Amino acid sequence: MVRGATDKQRRSPRVLVHIPLIVSGVNSRGQTVTAAGETEMVNKHGAKIRVLEWLEKGMRLQVTLPSRKLTRSASVVWVDERDRTEAEVEFGVELESAENFWGIYFPPDDWEEPDWKEAEAGAAEPAASPLPPLAAGGNGGVGA
Secondary structure, X not given: OOOOOOHHHOOOOOEEOOOEEEEEEEOXXXXXXXXXXXXXXXXOOEEEEEEXXXXXXXXXXXXXXXXXXXXXXXXXXXXXXXXXXXXXXXXXXXEOOOOOOOOOOOXXXXXXXXXXXXXXXXXXXXXXXXXXXXXXXXXXXXXX
């Protein structure tokens, strides 16, 4: 089983964001394929995208962001083979050169996700209250 890179192995942090795009390229049968879609996740090296046409692994593409009026060269590096019955299919694309083509803020390279299991375990323990208890029967000195 081929597994994807872990967050520690990635060349740049990933950001979940939906950005409309258009991809265009020539498939192995010599047919031009142009498809509208959107990103699911991006980083400086590429993106996971969803489009309405079938793309082939290794296919060279032009990726256009209509909102930014920018186009960059990319290659299809991953194809989601799980469910080809859906109208949109997911693909991984790698940009020819790493840059902030997407026009978004990326977290710093040393950004780390919290350990959610550890955080949930800590949330089960009641935190010590930094406030003194209210006096019985009083209003805590409010309006006195």
